[in-house]
Amino acid sequence: MNWMNELPKNLKDVPLMSLAIPGSHDSCAFSLNKNGPLAPDESKYFEPFKGVVHNWSITQELSVMDQLNIGIRYFDLRIAPKPDSGDLCFVHGLYGPAVQSVLENINQFLNAHPSEVVILDFNHLLGFKDEAYHRKLIEMIKSIFAGKLCPRQPTLANVTLTNLNNKSQQVIALYKLTVPDNLLWNQLYIKSPWLNKQNSTEVIKILKKNIKNKPSDVLYVSQGILTPNTMTIVGGLCSNLLNWEACLNHKVMTWLDTKPDVNIIIVDDCNQGFADKVIAINK
Numbered sequence: 001m002n003w004m005n006e007l008p009k010n011l012k013d014v015p016l017m018s019l020a021i022p023g024s025h026d027s028c029a030f031s032l033n034k035n036g037p038l039a040p041d042e043s044k045y046f047e048p049f050k051g052v053v054h055n056w057s058i059t060q061e062l063s064v065m066d067q068l069n070i071g072i073r074y075f076d077l078r079i080a081p082k083p084d085s086g087d088l089c090f091v092h093g094l095y096g097p098a099v100q101s102v103l104e105n106i107n108q109f110l111n112a113h114p115s116e117v118v119i120l121d122f123n124h125l126l127g128f129k130d131e132a133y134h135r136k137l138i139e140m141i142k143s144i145f146a147g148k149l150c151p152r153q154p155t156l157a158n159v160t161l162t163n164l165n166n167k168s169q170q171v172i173a174l175y176k177l178t179v180p181d182n183l184l185w186n187q188l189y190i191k192s193p194w195l196n197k198q199n200s201t202e203v204i205k206i207l208k209k210n211i212k213n214k215p216s217d218v219l220y221v222s223q224g225i226l227t228p229n230t231m232t233i234v235g236g237l238c239s240n241l242l243n244w245e246a247c248l249n250h251k252v253m254t255w256l257d258t259k260p261d262v263n264i265i266i267v268d269d270c271n272q273g274f275a276d277k278v279i280a281i282n283k
Helices: 043-054 066-072 099-112 133-143 161-168 200-211 230-234 246-256 272-281
Strands: 020-022 073-081 088-092 094-099 117-124 171-175 219-223 264-267
Touching: 020 272, 043 088, 043 094, 073 264, 088 099, 088 133, 099 117, 099 133, 117 133, 133 246, 200 219, 246 264, 246 272, 264 272
Parallel strands: 020 073, 020 264, 073 117, 117 171, 219 264
Antiparallel strands: 073 088, 088 094
């Protein structure tokens, strides 16, 4: 899908923070190894219950390439080095796919769709106790997306599709820490309130309230997600995260029909219908 390329010229000339962009939450938690180690931020007490952790950590059914193909352009990325090898992998409760292979897939998509732009948000870097891990990840990002990275600027005002396309820049890489390298943007350029709620009606209420006061000078993420707590999981040992969130996803879709003034909106279990509704807000 080349939906960015198909936007009218006047929308290509506005900053990315003024467009409606579909995104995915914990974008790479579509494949997790329940026989491997727990992620660094998981309690060791969950060790005997990896099957349950797996069911409540899978956030997406589609691979990143499939997400790109339906129109997802913002990716929420959580990374940790594997305890045995130090290899960088995506994580959510458990370890998932290798970072390098997923980033190479994204680059492959961008090569085939030169007018499309992605926002990669490296916002959870777990177990990065050694500075070498930061260097490794940053060099990987720069190497894979060589020539495609949009350099950090004082503001996002001039980061438009037109300007990016003119320079063949297709990647906005946001990094957890502020680093000297100007090819990476820091978290000051994005605001993404975590709601930490277990009730879908409450989530929609807060999303509606927050969108009325969203900042106009940074990227703004509306998190259309629920966050399970221990009681949620204990009460749903035979269920999973995606089933639990089905009601919220339906309510998010209904809200999107009202054409809210969203910038980036993320959900678990993103699909074509969700992406189409977000993209339609631009039209």
